[in-house]
Amino acid sequence: MISQFFVLSQRGDNIVFRDYRGEVQKGSAEIFFRKVKFWKGDEGEDAPPVFNADGVNYVHVKVAGLLFVATTRVNVSPSLVLELLQRIARVIKDYLGVLNEDSLRKNFVLVYELLDEVIDFGYPQTTSTEVLKSYIFNEPIEVEAARLPPLGPAAMFMQGTKRMPGTAVTKSVVANEPGGRKREEIFVDIIEKISVTFSSSGYILTSEIDGTIQMKSYLTGNPEIRLALNEDLIIGRNGSSVYDYRNSAGAGAVILDDCNFHESVHLDNFDLDRTLMLVPTDGEFSVMNYRMTQEFKPPFRVNALIEEAGSLKAEVILKIRADFAPSITANTISVHMPLPKYTTRVSFELEPGAVGNTTDFKEASKKLEWGLKKAFFFFCSLSLSFFLLLWHIHNIQIVGGSEHTLRAKLTFSQESHANITKEAGPVSMTFTIPMYNASRLQVRYLQIAKKSRTYNPYRWVRYVTQANSYVARI
Amino acid sequence: MSGHDSKYFSTTKKGEIPELKDELNSQYKDKRKDAVKKVIAAMTVGKDVSSLFTDVVNCMQTENLELKKLVYLYLINYAKSQPDLAILAVNTFVKDSQDPNPLIRALAVRTMGCIRVDKITEYLCDPLQRCLKDDDPYVRKTASICVAKLYDINAELVEDRGFLDALKDLISDNNPMVVANAVAALAEIQENSSRPIFEITSNTLTKLLTALNECTEWGQVFILDALSKYKAADAREAENIVERVTPRLQHANCAVVLSAVKMILLQMELITSTDVVRNLCKKMAPPLVTLLSAEPEIQYVALRNINLIVQRRPTILAHEIKVFFCKYNDPIYVKMEKLEIMIKLASDRNIDQVLLEFKEYATEVDVDFVRKAVRAIGRCAIKLERAAERCISVLLELIKIKVNYVVQEAIIVIKDIFRRYPNTYESIIATLCESLDTLDEPEAKASMIWIIGEYAERIDNADELLESFLESFPEEPALVQLQLLTATVKLFLKKPTEGPQQMIQVVLNNATVETDNPDLRDRAYIYWRLLSTDPEAAKDVVLAEKPVISDDSNQLDPSLLDELLANIATLASVYHKPPDAFVTRVKTAVQRPDDEEYPDGSESGYSDTPANAVDSAAAPSSSSNVTHAATRQAAPAPPAPSAPVPDLLGDLIGLDGAIVPVDQPATPSGPPLPIVLPASTGQGLQICAQLTRRDGQIFYSMLFENNSQIPLDGFMIQFNKNTLGLAAAGPLQVPQLQPGASATTLLPMVSFQNISPGPPSTLLQVAVKNNQQPVWYFNDKISLQVFFAEDGRMERAHFLETWKSLPDSNEIAKDLQSVVINSVDVTIDRLAASNVFFIAKRRNMNQEVLYLSAKAPRGIPFLIELTGVVGIAGVKCAIKTPNPEMAPLFFEAMEALLN
Incomplete structure (x- = not known):
């Protein structure tokens, strides 16, 4: 089982170190950091999450810029260790409100107390914040959340729209509000990460949604909750890949390929009316994870064209169209496109009136990046050291139905060998769309068992869609 | 104000530690708590606060759990370095283990188990016994793990006190958490023992399958992993088990899913119905694919496992190839694994889609990934004959881009394609030749040259x-x-x-x-x-026809694949290596049975002796030759450094002494040394070695013999952790050894430097390296007799007193069956030479009873009673000592001394 657990900062400083079995030498943290930092395997320069050095197995994950590491000498289940490391990070975040070097250092006594309950002699005992509460006696010392970078997918609710109280996600589940009273509230986030690959002619080659229903409860007394999903939800597709295209146009059932549930979820009624019953434990957890490959309408259509325009010159046309309702707004969109290595100059031409984008050309990787954000300036730039075109769309609202185009003229230092499309691209896009989900999976209602007539806690049901791998080939 | 000032001064004058000391002894609870927190803070940043041990332990008796936990944390850290003071905490521990509050009871047992100090361990047994039967499940589950801790410290104690049976009882506990921990503890104990301890019967199977549904996710993994060792009796039972396990595939925890997959795969081997198997494959596919939606780290583990699974059961994911397409933001280690699986799943049906992907990847930025993608195209060509042409046309397209590393990689794989399909695609050679001058990597150059040579007649x-x-x-x-x-x-x-x-x-x-x-x-x-x-x-x-190749890269040997499939969801399945290739046990938990006196090596050495002797007689004579002969003949001699020497050897030693000056310190003057590393294993290097005691100090007496063809130099030595913590006190001093030369050395040793935990063992693992050869590892035996101190003689009265004062449980006896005492006086003299001192003797019927004493390291006395009949084999040796766990080692030493 696990021999040691430690947390390292990005610089390799030891923030937390706990030895459970005394089988691995004390200097393991340093050995680990040096290995990871100077990793050079035959498969790239990133150290894999599991490796063996001198008989010691190191298993690690990166969470919030910190390295969570476990060492062992025996043939353990690596997925158990990886899950455990993620869970430890989550439990600590539940307790401290925020997870970073500062909060860990300030709360080391609490963290050690937690670690003693979570792991005994290397064996995971419990990672449920709820269960832990009865064994943990230290109070968290809160660190200022304001100047901290937002973490995790739920953090996107803090930026842009003022719909949610921004501090909620950085609040400890055990600490009380300044008034001594806790605010009764529950957050249910439907977070979807979508991956789409468009062919050069604009067809969808692959599309997939990885979704999760995340819950964070601040309700006292742990009342039972009923969460109702689409009534016509279908789980598991029956081998065939023939879809009724109308499905994606809005009608028809939502078909999930596969899903799994948190252990606190009772599925007694799930087959009947697609409702989940659960007594939410304290802290943040995934009620349900799901995966869908049923065709859906991608939120953005991306078209990229690169054409030679005489010798040593080419033109790039990037076009994105927002295929969602005008009431919905996408945030922090950026488009990346690697350019040929011999690109020396890029000049931009934006659509008339569009002042609010930034475009970048980074030379080191020769990529074109185009960012669309909400602002009054469009800004394209070229950085020759990256060979990358970046287009940030700053502070302009990309509302549903709108279309944006970027034209860039490239100048090369040498003649292209063959087909220029082989040396540029693919175009990839990142974005966040709040209050939108591509799968159409819905929370029909969120019912909290009432304790009294006046009991009416705040309920936040939030949807968000993010790009995972959103790529258009050229 | 004056108070304020004095505080200020005290800080500067006294320094941090004395100030903390004051605060720890404060009459105010809060102040004490803060002080302990400060101590822990200092401890975690690496300051030495061990001097506050007594003061911190004084804070232990408190009702405040927060404070108690802090003190315990401190104790775990420092008890080892302050074993004598740690005893101060024992009383509180024992008291806490009977506290009305279950949290305190559990905490006491948990903490005691973490303190690896003998004195504490002694006191752990009674509380542990109680806690294993506690009313509170939290206490029971903590106690279960504690048994595993105790087994790690002292396995015999666990067996003697019946804790194993108590653990087995807990498998039937009504609390699933307790069951899970008991299973985990038993599984670990079994892992470290050669005897069957935890065998799953169909009865336990039923219990565990029931507990599976109720326990925490982690408990589910413990139980599933333990159950995977169970062999179902027939197909029906296997089906039943699978049916019970299948719902675990829906779990959100990837570890549970993978352990369930492992269990199902193992049981599937027994299931005969193809329908059932097909159905199971269908059920396993979606959860396996869902693992790829988890964090990239988990994806990596899942992919490495899937790689093994599809080698055995390709049908499971045959239709899911799309999910293995790389995403642009996948980490490189995930992309590489996905490529590997795409090649495995590529078929005539999906090859077009796959090639399209590979072609995309081949134009990405990451060079390593691009290379692998190009290689993947080649491997598909070799694997799928009907697709070979399409693969080649993709490769040609890529060559035309003229990206240097793509071209080179393509040429390397095309060479393989030529070997696979001779006389089919040679028309493309002309295109390849165009890129000739851009090649700068050896492998690509070599491949191109091979192609030119192979097809020289077609290339003008x-x-x-x-x-x-x-x-x-x-x-x-x-x-x-x-x-x-x-x-x-x-x-x-x-x-x-x-x-x-x-x-x-x-x-x-x-x-x-x-x-x-x-x-x-x-x-x-x-x-x-x-x-x-x-x-x-x-x-x-030169122009002979070559055998046709196939794509066997990354294909595992069937027997290895079997072993790895049995280890799905473990590190072995990630490394694709069997567990014993990377699991290095620090401790030798399994104790060698007492009667197995000599390792096999020395027995075979015995039969070799005559041949060896002839060898050395025939060898060219040199000054060291006599020593060789002596050493070789003496190989089977008992490893007793100062035991009287048989006559023949005595002569040889005498000769030896005549050749080499006696006052040279590096010359062994005891009996010749046993061979620990035979020349056949050491590529010509032979090492003979033995622990010996001289003038109150322990040495490792070594003889190096270079029978290889090259001079060897730069010798170094390292000892693995061992029971008595033996380590080299200085560097190994061996000069350069010319071929045929030999050298002796006396390496001074220190003990209690790197002590291995676990039950005592005589195993001494040694590594020797030099600048010319790989590192050599060999096993030697620790002979306890070299530890016997010169001042071990006891006065009669003192002997009697000590004998009486030790409890009867500390008396251990063993029959040394092979020992014959021919003369009492000779035996007494012989033992005295090894610091085992005679005290008294008496006669009982025809038996002789001898009383002797010896002093082991750290002043531990051994009181010995030998009973036997002169001239008849078999001597009973009874000892009394405060450290009975050393008894096996002691008996081994006695047997060696008396033989």
Whole structure:
């Protein structure tokens, strides 16, 4: 089982170190950091999450810029260790409100107390914040959340729209509000990460949604909750890949390929009316994870064209169209496109009136990046050291139905060998769309068992869609 | 104000530690708590606060759990370095273990188990016994793990006190958490024991399957992993088990899913119905694919496992190839694994789709990934005959982009494709030749040269092409040189014209006279002789038909695959290596049975002796030769350094002494040393060694013999952790050894330096390295007798008193069956020479009873009673000592001394 657990900062400083079995030498943290930092395997320069050095197995994950590491000498289940490391990070975040070097250092006594309950002699005992509460006696010392970078997918609710109280996600589940009273509230986030690959002619080659229903409860007394999903939800597709295209146009059932549930979820009624019953434990957890490959309408259509325009010159046309309702707004969109290595100059031409984008050309990787954000300036730039075109769309609202185009003229230092499309691209896009989900999976209602007539806690049901791998080939 | 000032001064005057000391002894609870927190803070940043031990322990008796936990944390850290003070905490621990509050009871047992100090361990047993039967499940589950802790410290104690049975009882506990921990503890104990301890019967199976549904996710993994060792009796039982386990596939925790997959895969081997198997495969696919939606780290583990699963059951994911397409933001380690699986799943049906993907990847930025993608196309061509043509056309397209590393990689795989499908695709050679001058990597160059040589008759200007490489022949890496040599010979055999003839002269000259590389030289000479004696034979040899290759890269050997599939969801399945290849146990938990006195090595040494003796007699005579002979003959001699020496050996030693000056400290004057590393294993290096005691100090007496062809130097030695913590006190001093030479040395040793935890064992693992050879590992035995101190003689009265004061549980007896006492006096003298001192004797009927004493390291006395009949084999040895766990080692030593 696990021999040691430690947390390292990005610089390799030891923030937390706990030895459970005394089988691995004390200097393991340093050995680990040096290995990871100077990793050079035959498969790239990133150290894999599991490796063996001198008989010691190191298993690690990166969470919030910190390295969570476990060492062992025996043939353990690596997925158990990886899950455990993620869970430890989550439990600590539940307790401290925020997870970073500062909060860990300030709360080391609490963290050690937690670690003693979570792991005994290397064996995971419990990672449920709820269960832990009865064994943990230290109070968290809160660190200022304001100047901290937002973490995790739920953090996107803090930026842009003022719909949610921004501090909620950085609040400890055990600490009380300044008034001594806790605010009764529950957050249910439907977070979807979508991956789409468009062919050069604009067809969808692959599309997939990885979704999760995340819950964070601040309700006292742990009342039972009923969460109702689409009534016509279908789980598991029956081998065939023939879809009724109308499905994606809005009608028809939502078909999930596969899903799994948190252990606190009772599925007694799930087959009947697609409702989940659960007594939410304290802290943040995934009620349900799901995966869908049923065709859906991608939120953005991306078209990229690169054409030679005489010798040593080419033109790039990037076009994105927002295929969602005008009431919905996408945030922090950026488009990346690697350019040929011999690109020396890029000049931009934006659509008339569009002042609010930034475009970048980074030379080191020769990529074109185009960012669309909400602002009054469009800004394209070229950085020759990256060979990358970046287009940030700053502070302009990309509302549903709108279309944006970027034209860039490239100048090369040498003649292209063959087909220029082989040396540029693919175009990839990142974005966040709040209050939108591509799968159409819905929370029909969120019912909290009432304790009294006046009991009416705040309920936040939030949807968000993010790009995972959103790529258009050229 | 004055108070304020004095505080200020006290800080500067006294320093941090005294101030903390004051605060720890404060009358105010809060102040004490803060002080302990400060101590812990200092401890975690690496300051030494062990001097506050007593003060911190004084804070232990408190009702405040927060404070208690802090003190316990401190204790775990420092008890080891302050074993004598740690005893102060025992009372509180024992009291806490009976506290009405279950949290405190559990905390006490948990903490005591973490303190690896003998004195504490002694006191752990009674509380542990109680807690295993506690009313509160939290206490029971903590106690279950504590049994595993105790087993790690003292396995015998666990067995003697019946804790194993108590653990087995807990499998039937009504609390699933307790069951899970008991299973985890038993599984670990079983892992470290050679005896069957935890065997799953169909009865336990039922219990565990029931508990599975109720326990935490982690408990589910413990139980599933333990159950995977269960072999179902028949297909029906296997089906039943699978049915119970299948719902676990829906779990959100990836570890549960993977352990369930492992369990199902294992049981599937027994299931005969193809319908059931097909159905199971169908059920397993979606959860396996869902693992790829988890964090990239988990994806990596899942992919490595899937790689194994599809090798055995390709149907499971045959239709899911799309999910293994790389996402642009996947980490490189995930992309690489996905590629591997895409190749495995590629079929005639999906190859077009797959090729399209590979082509995309081949134009990405990451060079390593691009190379692998190009190689993947080649491997698909070799795997799927019908798709080979399409693969080649993709490769040609990629070559046309003229990205240097893509071209080189493509040429490497095309060479393999040519070997796989001879005489099919040679038309593309012309295209390949266009890129000739851009090649700068050895492997690509070598591949291209191979192609030119192999198809020399079809390439009009083959001689010109090869000639262009020849100019730089001396600078090329060996790989390219070898290929150039062969290719030129092929060219010459195919086109024996003037140009090639000149070329072959140049190449052969270069490859024989002007190279230092023996491989190249040998190959060149073979060709040379072949060509000059029988050119026709040369043709037959060089241009012989080659066997057709297949794609076996990354394909595992079936027996290894079996082993790895049994280890799905473990590190072995990630490394694709069997567990024993990377699991290095620090402790030798399994104790060798007492009666197995000598390791096999020395027995075989015995039978070798005559031959060895003849060998050395025939060997050229040198000053060290006598020592050789002596050593070899003496190999089977008992490993007792100061035991009286048989006559014959005595003569030899006398001779030895005459040759080598006696006052030279590095000369062993005891009996010759046993061989620990035979020359056959050590590539000619032979090492003889033994622990010995001289003038109150322990030495490792060693003899190095170089029977290899090269001089050896730079000797170093390292000892693994061992029971008595033996380690070298200084560097190993061995001069350079010329072939045939030998050297002796006395390496001073220190003990209690790197103590291995676990039950005592005589195993001493040693590693020796030198600058010329790999590191040699060998096992030696720790003979306890070298630890017996010179001052171990006890007065009669003192002996009696000590004997009486020790409890009867500390008395251990053993029959030393092979020992014969021929003369009491000789035996007494012999023992005295090894610091086992005679105290008294009496006669009981015809039996002689001897009382003796010895003193082991750290002043531990051993009181000995030997009972036997003169001249008859079999002596009963009874001992009393405060450290009974050392008894096995002691008996081994006695047996060695008396034989």
